[in-house]
Amino acid sequence: MVRAGVLRPAAVPGRVVLVMAGGTTSTMFRPRTVGEAVEMLAAAHDSGAAVALLGGGTDLVPALRSGERCAEAVVALRRVLELRVRGAGADSLTIGAGVTYTDLAGWSLSPGLARAARVVGSVQIRNTGTVGGALGSARPAGDLLTFLTAADAEVLTASPRGPDRMSLPRFLADGLAPDALVTAVQLARPGGPQVYLKIGERQAAYPAVVSCAVLVDRVRHRLTCAIGGVGVLPARMGQAERYARDEVDWSTGTVSPPAARRFGDLVVEEAARVAPALPEGPRGSVEYRWHAAGVLAGRAFARCLHHLTGPPAGDTARGPAAGGQR
Amino acid sequence: MTAVSADGLDAAADGPGGGEARTDSGESYRLNVDGFLRSVNAARIEDSLLTVLRDVLGVTAVKDACEQGRCGACSVLLDGRLAASCTVLAADADGSRVVTVAGLGGAGLTRAIRAMFLAEGAVQCGFCTPGFVVAVTDLLTRHPDADEGEIREALSGNICRCTGYGRILAAVRAVQAERGIIPPADAHAPGNAQDRPDGE
Numbered sequence: 001m002v003r004a005g006v007l008r009p010a011a012v013p014g015r016v017v018l019v020m021a022g023g024t025t026s027t028m029f030r031p032r033t034v035g036e037a038v039e040m041l042a043a044a045h046d047s048g049a050a051v052a053l054l055g056g057g058t059d060l061v062p063a064l065r066s067g068e069r070c071a072e073a074v075v076a077l078r079r080v081l082e083l084r085v086r087g088a089g090a091d092s093l094t095i096g097a098g099v100t101y102t103d104l105a106g107w108s109l110s111p112g113l114a115r116a117a118r119v120v121g122s123v124q125i126r127n128t129g130t131v132g133g134a135l136g137s138a139r140p141a142g143d144l145l146t147f148l149t150a151a152d153a154e155v156l157t158a159s160p161r162g163p164d165r166m167s168l169p170r171f172l173a174d175g176l177a178p179d180a181l182v183t184a185v186q187l188a189r190p191g192g193p194q195v196y197l198k199i200g201e202r203q204a205a206y207p208a209v210v211s212c213a214v215l216v217d218r219v220r221h222r223l224t225c226a227i228g229g230v231g232v233l234p235a236r237m238g239q240a241e242r243y244a245r246d247e248v249d250w251s252t253g254t255v256s257p258p259a260a261r262r263f264g265d266l267v268v269e270e271a272a273r274v275a276p277a278l279p280e281g282p283r284g285s286v287e288y289r290w291h292a293a294g295v296l297a298g299r300a301f302a303r304c305l306h307h308l309t310g311p312p313a314g315d316t317a318r319g320p321a322a323g324g325q326r
Numbered sequence: 327m328t329a330v331s332a333d334g335l336d337a338a339a340d341g342p343g344g345g346e347a348r349t350d351s352g353e354s355y356r357l358n359v360d361g362f363l364r365s366v367n368a369a370r371i372e373d374s375l376l377t378v379l380r381d382v383l384g385v386t387a388v389k390d391a392c393e394q395g396r397c398g399a400c401s402v403l404l405d406g407r408l409a410a411s412c413t414v415l416a417a418d419a420d421g422s423r424v425v426t427v428a429g430l431g432g433a434g435l436t437r438a439i440r441a442m443f444l445a446e447g448a449v450q451c452g453f454c455t456p457g458f459v460v461a462v463t464d465l466l467t468r469h470p471d472a473d474e475g476e477i478r479e480a481l482s483g484n485i486c487r488c489t490g491y492g493r494i495l496a497a498v499r500a501v502q503a504e505r506g507i508i509p510p511a512d513a514h515a516p517g518n519a520q521d522r523p524d525g526e
């Protein structure tokens with residue numbers, strides 16, 4: 001039988017809960033500031049315990065329950081109000097790690113990102129799942145991760161060595177130091193239409209199988225495209241991006257209709273070369289996923305650039321640009 | 327002593343006595359469940375709110391089905407927001423307001439929802455019903471005049487294996503009609519092909 005108790009040491013009143021289970025001690029850290037979170041994370045590691053950072057828990061809690069993950073100490077970030085802030089500078093947007101999908105879903109400063117957030121899971125998942133958790137889980141077709149990959153986002157972190165920042169690909173390649181946490185992500189303000197689409201099983205219950213973000217920057221004459229679900233992480237489609245740069249009429253922000261098909265074909269070719277590839281899973285063969293990537297990319301491309309033939313992307317809450325899973 | 331502030335954050339953190347040790351009582355932490363502060367004993371750090379509500383506190387109105395955040399049977403309001411309690415770490419809910427279907431009570435909006443679920447045949451085996459009642463209460467509180475597409479979207483995190491959802495949708499429409507939000511005639515035309523979210 002498990003015995004348990006609580007201790008709220010006077011040194012940090014109310015901020016540390018010790019749960020004793022089966023004679024061993026588990027510690028629940030509940031910091032209120034980033035500084036406290038960094039200190040508590042370091043203290044947790046020093047104690048030699050298996051430590052987990054907790055955002056909303058939508059990935060971590062089921063994994064703890066199933067035994068896939070284990071933790072003797074948890075640093076819970078939900079009460080760190082600093083992490084729940086979204087902000088806008090002259091050129092950039094900064095989104096705290098504790099911001100939820102629901103918080104993002106109505107954000108008028110980044111309609112593309114808001115759409116990507118709106119098509120995550122269910123109300124329940126969007127209310128609890130956070131940006132920090134999306135980066136921590138780094139799912140192959142994570143909605144936010146795919147969008148941020150196309151957006152050249154930077155990841156801001158904090159550790160005992162102070163604040164740091166790195167590109168998203170570096171963050172994903174190197175991972176976080178064990179004593180560091182993600183504090184925010186930063187991306188450029190939108191410079192044109194942005195479309196996010198995904199395909200998969202029941203959206204409320206399962207993350208996407210294949211995801212696609214196409215972002216147009218009409219100021220810098222640039223189009224970026226990221227595909228999730230073909231590699232172990234979302235990948236950029238450089239060849240297709242170069243094709244778009246040359247093909248788009250940047251004075252009007254439009255392309256000829258056949259260009260979307262060619263763009264999709266280039267994405268299929270490139271998706272097949274993404275390494276390391278996601279192993280064949282129960283949900284779709286690799287060929288299916290390459291094909292789906294091309295279809296989504298062609299469609300997103302057309303929606304971004306065919307202003308004359310359809311409503312402009314990015315101006316309606318639930319309009320054609322809202323990329324529901326199906 | 328744990329106090330719970332209106333915003334749901336843990337007021338004990340800064341309050342007097344926040345540093346007291348409770349190891350002697352065997353209490354791990356306290357949860358504010360349906361307005362009552364409940365002691366949680368014999369906790370394990372990995373326990374979800376769902377596990378603690380049902381297995382420790384005996385709140386069996388909250389149902390346990392998938393434990394993966396997929397079915398919505400365990401839905402509660404956490405600080406006023408709809409959440410799947412199987413994805414919430416119980417120890418992290420110390421200081422938050424947890425409201426279950428039992429705490430939503432037999433009055434007002436929830437009473438109307440429960441009555442219409444019965445009247446419209448939206449309850450068959452009933453296993454999904456507590457979660458749906460919480461989710462519908464959340465929806466109609468935030469968005470009383472939600473249209474059919476919005477209702478379907480808002481309830482997509484709740485799975486029902488029996489009703490095929492048509493009766494559940496009819497119950498929500500009937501609540502809206504009863505409250506004068508939609509004309510009564512509209513309440514009985516559910517199931518029309520909705521616009522696809524991608525507009526295709």
Ligand SMILES: Cc1cc2nc3c(=O)[nH]c(=O)nc-3n(C[C@H](O)[C@H](O)[C@H](O)COP(=O)(O)OP(=O)(O)OC[C@H]3O[C@@H](n4cnc5c(N)ncnc54)[C@H](O)[C@@H]3O)c2cc1C
Binds near residue numbers: 052120132144206
């Ligand atoms: C039913 C269901 C449906 C889902 N649908 C989707 C979907 O449609 N699209 C999608 O993209 N995802 C989906 N997910 C996955 C999940 O909701 C997201 O990945 C979410 O963003 C995770 O955030 P969280 O705050 O809940 O993370 P948590 O579960 O708290 O944490 C996840 C991981 O990130 C780490 N972490 C948390 N915060 C930080 C931080 N600040 N710094 C460093 N590491 C951190 C944790 O240690 C853990 O390893 C779904 C999950 C479920 C259960």
Ligand code: FES
Binds near residue numbers: 389396410
């Ligand atoms: S039991 Fe929590 S969502 Fe299914």
Ligand code: FES
Binds near residue numbers: 448450452485487488
């Ligand atoms: S009534 Fe049986 S699962 Fe919904």
